[in-house]
Amino acid sequence: MFEEQLLNPDYHDRRNFTSGISELDEYIQRFAAQQSKKNIAVVRVLVDSTTPHVILGYYSLSAAQIDVMQLDDKARKKLPRYPIPCFRMGRLAVHSAHQGRGLGRLLIGCVIERCLEAKKQVAAYALVVDAKGNQAKKFCEHYGFIACYENPMTLYLLLGG
Template sequence: MLEEQRFDPRIHDGRAFNCGTPVLNEYLTRFATQHRRRGLTQIYVLVDSETPSRVVGYYTLSAAQLDTRQISEDRRQRLPRFPLPCFRMGRLAVDQDWKGQGFGKRLLGLAVERCLRAREEVAAYALVVDAKDENAASFYRHYGFIACVDSPATLYLPFGR
């Protein structure tokens, strides 16, 4: 049974994770623990409860803001002129052995659910992502993310109206 857990290098083997993108692989082994400890991000992994050391996929969340000038004119009309509070999903990756089975969608759904729960306590306008390439941008657009005006690789998913 697959479950989401907070990344713990004593339990989860980041070295065995391979999504095919070296920088995303390296993140789990070199930077994840440091970033979590410094309060820069939280890392969540999807694991099989029978073999929790094996990371199926992961995502990261942190606080962010979005300049209203990055939002299209029609969406900007009822928003304040100051930067909007948001969440940022800095990374999302699925191990190559698990690709093509809907785990990217599942991780994205878990991240959105977590943000919506947090939004009940701390205001946030949207979930922001920085797509690493056009395939990633297409993935996010498929799930309703909107490209920023001056930076099409930065996309956001507004929460409500």
């Protein structure tokens, strides 16, 4: 059974995580624990309960804001003309040995669920992500993310009313 857990650098095997994208691998191996400790990002990992130290995938989440002018016309008309509070999914990756099994979709679901839960305590209009390439952009668009006007590699997903 899959479980989502906070990254524990002393327990989870970051060193052997490989997604096929060096920037994402380097992040979990070298920077995720530091950013978590400094409260820059919360990093959560997906594991199988039978081998809970092996990271199948991960994501990072932090607070953010977006310029209202980056949003689509419909959203922009309803909002004030200053930066809008959001959550930022900084990274999302699935181990190369487990790609194609729907774990990316599962992780996106975990991120959205976590944002909706946090939104009950702290206001946030959308989930923002900076796609690291065209494949990542298409992945996000598949799940309803919309490209920002000035930077189409930055996408957002409205978090409801």
